[in-house]
Amino acid sequence: MDHFTLTAIFLIVLFFLLGSGIWIGLSLMGVGAIGIMLFDKGFVGANLTDKAWESASSWTLTALPLFIWMGEILYRTRLSEDMFKGLAPWMARLPGGLLHTNVVGCTIFAAVSGSSAATLTTVGKMSIPELRKRGYPEFMTIGTLAGSATLGLMIPPSLTLIVYGVTVNESITQLFMAGILPGIVLASMFSLYIVFWYFLKRDQRPEPEPTMTFSEKVWNSRFLAPVILLVLTVIGSMYSGIATATEAAAFGVIGALVLAAFQRSLTFETFFESLMGATRTSAMIALILMGAAFLSLSMGFTGLPRTIAEWIGSLNLSPTVLILALMVFYVLIGMFLDGISSVVLTMAVILPMITTPAFAELGFDLVWFGIFIVVVVEMAQITPPVGFNLFVLQGMTKHEMGYIARTAVPMFLIMVLMVVILILFPELATWMPENMRARGGG
Template sequence: MELLITSLTLAGLLVVFLGGSLWIGMSLFLVGFGGLTFFLDIPAGTLMANVLWNGTNGSAMLALPLFVLMGEILFRSRIAENLFQGLSPWMDRIPGRLLHVNIFASAMFAAVSGSSAATTATVGKITLREFQRRQYNMSISIGSLAGAGTLGFLIPPSMVMLVYGIMADVSIGKLFIAGFLPGILLALIFSGYIIACGLRDAAIAPPDETRYTWKDRLYSLPLLAPVIILILIVLGSIYTGWATPTEASAVGVVGSLFFAMLTKSLDWQAFKAALMGAVKTNCMIMWIVCGASYLSVSIGYLGITQSISEYIASLHLSPYLLIFILTLMYIVMGCLLDGFSMIVMSLPITLPLIKQAGFDPIWFGIYLVVMIEMAQITPPVGFNLFVIKGLTDKDVGEIAMAALPFFLLMCAATVLLTVFPQIVLYLPGLMTR
């Protein structure tokens, strides 16, 4: 009974702080500090210092700011614009036409940025204006961008995978390679949906006067080269064992600077903006991670995590029913919290349950990333919805409705990954042979 009162008190405080628009990181710190101070005789300040040091001094954490910086450099250079121009000639004969550029440009940019918001903003700045000029159906144009933009978290390198790998103590290299096939699968599902819509109603993508020849398509390949080379360098160096994720992130920054200078699209002002954007993003992420780590340690000392795990285990749920319940929980959390908070707040409770149910932690990491992707397009705090709102004159509710079919497609992909876990585990299995 006492533990229940403690849990409800901490949960109530967290709701009050978050509902009062207090910073997420600060809310987590205050709740954790209050739990240790009022319910236990433990030096909360000393424990905080230990948690902050142990949670941030690992070399793997260095990969996070470097991948963010790489994405910021690409975001402010001409590389993404060239990516659109390079993909366009290859999409003009497929039902849905250039709408597929939203999918494949997002997938390719995701493979070098690691950020969902950066992917959505970069691709959206180029494609939405072009779709409007060509009189494409704006609902499916916006919806496909919102859905495909989430691939920034699933297709490696991924910032949320880094955070999960560090907290769950699993191989980041295996996590990265595990996200590759699910990312391709989700991109193909999105593209298949657009093809189906295009076959049902060709008006969603009106024919254009431009006619591309095979010569045009071949000439467009150099425009795709910088992104493809960066993908090969960053991911190839990790998968071949040539570099750790941290070293590969540094190589990625150097590569993005090289291609940005090669295309003469990164001046001193843009470079300073990239540095400032990377600092702001990393401070936000690290503040949340540190606060959530402190709260996780606090509820661990209070025995809340162990009690919840033991209670759910006593229900003797089947593995699939457990995943179904967790999916509902994460969908609700995704309506209220950002992805990083979802990971660090839930992992101490859910990871032991997942291991006990016989699921692989690598598989659960990818599953969790898909849940976070779904959170990116669910109101009221779906980040991708706000990014697109800044690019268009639509309100968040209208954008959310446009993204709804892609949310449902992600639900279908979750079912596939749960029923056929080898989609996730096949490539990591090759690394251990």
């Protein structure tokens, strides 16, 4: 068989296995094994074990299970109840009222979780019953929650950024710092959407909340103080250069255990559940990374990444047009794969395109591209048919998938606008890492 036929067989097997429901990590390993046998005639077992060990033995990757465990611990505390008590007095008088608790609550929990699903579940179980009880429109309640929960992928500690950093060999701390300002800007845009709704749909406004004095608001803020302190400890230790991402994750786990003990929600049962939950998630991601590393080796033998890169290069697209094309590509692929799988599966092809001098001249480096990747993966979280946030919300609200997807459309469009902002102002993602490097951190 010629090279073209072998490549076609390779791609057919890849898409068949990914669409068959087999675990993604195992699917990637299977395709990689077939690629090795077709193109290299080499010993599959030796290649598989070498690449699996190489992908899983990175010291940087140790931050991943620690941050996952921190989020799992906090997920099992009374954090959701306390967050609403602390946020509601400050949000009630804003245009849009308590809908802002969805955005701000997701922003805060994202800074201690790193997972979109955990952020959605934690904030959703706090806000949905309260907003329904107060007469807020269901469309806005669900839509703002679906979009805001995706902040768990951008605001550090982001699991997607950790995986991306390991895949492209970029500093995790630098990537975390790069996600802070875009995350705040995106959260602000979500809040502005709520403000516009408030003034455009006057007939949908609920009854205003009772007025509270400033001292009462401050007193209620005591519920937020511990988690805010935890966020500042984790992010501040990295930004100041005191700790690496892995060390900051260890601080976060200790802080989460202290917070859970302080709330009297730390029992042997919750401790064990959080540990097992973190183990399962970490093992799943590690398996995907192993499979992706093996597949990348196999794809190197096919010459597919080089062929695709050369073909795209022959189109003479400007870097900006290529970025917009990649946005569409990642949204489409994200409809069928989770974010981490999308990143590790495509990097072998995409990396040669984004490390050219033309990209660097526009300020598009690997750190910037990591934030771009996160935004487009966020979009995929709220697009059918496999938008994971939509499934979580369906389980929580019992609404039809089509209705939930429609509520998320405005948030999707806001994320598209965020991509445009990142293209026009790349320093939004690069300023903090560059400032940190200048100060000797990271």
